[in-house]
Amino acid sequence: MTSNLLTPARFGQRTLILTTAAIPLTGWTVHAVALHRRLAAARRDPLTGLLRRDSFTAKARQLLRRHGDDVLVVLVDQDHFKGINDTLGHAAGDAVLTATAARLQAWAGPRAAVGRLGGDEFAIVVRMEPERREVRLQQLVRMLHTPVNLDDGRTVDVAASVGAAAPDTLGIRDLSLLQRAADAALYDGKHSGRAVLADIRHTQVPSINGRRAGRPGTAVWGRAA
Numbered sequence: 001m002t003s004n005l006l007t008p009a010r011f012g013q014r015t016l017i018l019t020t021a022a023i024p025l026t027g028w029t030v031h032a033v034a035l036h037r038r039l040a041a042a043r044r045d046p047l048t049g050l051l052r053r054d055s056f057t058a059k060a061r062q063l064l065r066r067h068g069d070d071v072l073v074v075l076v077d078q079d080h081f082k083g084i085n086d087t088l089g090h091a092a093g094d095a096v097l098t099a100t101a102a103r104l105q106a107w108a109g110p111r112a113a114v115g116r117l118g119g120d121e122f123a124i125v126v127r128m129e130p131e132r133r134e135v136r137l138q139q140l141v142r143m144l145h146t147p148v149n150l151d152d153g154r155t156v157d158v159a160a161s162v163g164a165a166a167p168d169t170l171g172i173r174d175l176s177l178l179q180r181a182a183d184a185a186l187y188d189g190k191h192s193g194r195a196v197l198a199d200i201r202h203t204q205v206p207s208i209n210g211r212r213a214g215r216p217g218t219a220v221w222g223r224a225a
Contacts, residue, residue: 045116048100048101050105060123064125068173071166072127073123075121075163076104077186092150095148096158097116103146107124137164137197138194163183164185165198170200184202184203
């Protein structure tokens, strides 16, 4: 008799203990999810949603280690971007950057590292078979030359320069050296309407702090070094 009376009491006690324990656990779970979202947001550029430089570099190096010669390093530089800002306003410039970012992400796919390095400069590291590189790069150029529609109904003509570097072609596995070669290739084809795949010549271009000499940010004592 006593045993039968204690059974519901024990059941209720266990339920109370489990419920009480779940309260702080639920609170911690909510906190952990919020923290994860904040950290994820901090890794991304607030305007375009692409990876910031540090996060891009970490993911890009991971792809290089994992896939070696089957990756392609791509740099993209928006052409005449200052003119868009000056003539149409910064809202139009932001719309162009956002559209460019979306196109780069769509082209590269979800597993690639796609980042905004700063201003109107972008970078991609993507796994890609060597035989597909030329066709895919020219496809990217066409995407980046498609006019951008603004919210107010205006259309902006856009263009971008594209340079790329492949580890197997250059015999290089270092990300910074590959980016430097891609940057030199980009400059080689600036405003040409075509993507340039780096060859050995582009690894020998003088550079300062990992950037081709003469690019913004490489001036030394008032002159390009």
